Amino acid sequence: MLSKTSRLIAEVEPTINLIYPIFGDVKPPVSSIPEDPLVAIPKLVGTGINLFLLLAGVMVLIYLLWGAYDWIVSGGNKEAIVKAQNKIMNAVIGIVVVVAAITIFTVVTGNILGIINFSDGWKFNIPHL
Template sequence: MEIDEIFGKVTPPPGMNIGPGDPVEGLGQLIGWGINIFITLAGMFMLVYLLWGAFDWISSSGEKEKITKAQSKITNAIIGMIIIFIVLVGFNLLAGQLLGIVEQTPDGFKLKIPTLQ
C-alpha cells in the first residue's frame, strides 16, 4: 500500500493571486509594491510640505514670526528628503547588496524571499 492511498494526497494551499502564482514570489512582489508605495508617498508628502513652506514664506508679508515658521517647514522638508534618501540607500545596501534578498528593477524593488529547497 502506498502512503497516498492511506492518507490521501497532500496538496499545498493556493497562494496569493498576485504575480506569477507562486505564493513566495507573490508575497515578495506584494512587499516590493509596499516599499515602492511608501517611498512614493514619502516623497509626495515631502514635496507638499516644502511647497507649503514656500507658500507661507511668500505670503508672510515680512512678518518675522511667519517667516520663521515658513523657514522651519522648508528646513523640515529638506531634512525629510535627506532621511528618505538615507533610508533608501541603507535599505538597498543592507537588503540588496549584503543579504541579496532585494533587487532593484526598472519597475521598482523586487523582494526575493529565501526558501529551503
C-alpha cells in the same frame, strides 16, 4: 411538431454555439499577483516599498510648497518667516531621511540579504526546502 422542433434545436444548438459563440471565449481574470508564494511575497513587498517612496515624496513636496507659500504670504512678519523657513528646512530634512532610508535599504538588502531590484520588481531569494 413541437417535439420535433425541440429535438432539432437541441441537436443544432451546440453546433451553433461552437461556431458562433455569443459572448466570446470565457477566460479567468488576469491577476497581477502570481499564485506562487515565492514570487507573490517579494512582489507584494516591492509594491509596498514603491508605494511608501511615492507617498513620502508627495508628502515632502506638499510640505515644501506649504512652507514656500507661508513665506510668500508672511508679509514681512519675522515670526511667520521663521515658521515658513522651519517648514522648508523640515521638508529638506525629510528628503534627506528618505534618501538615506533608500540607501540603507539598498545596501542591507542587496549586499547582506541578496535582494535585488530588477526593472520588473524586486527579486527576493527566500530560503526554502
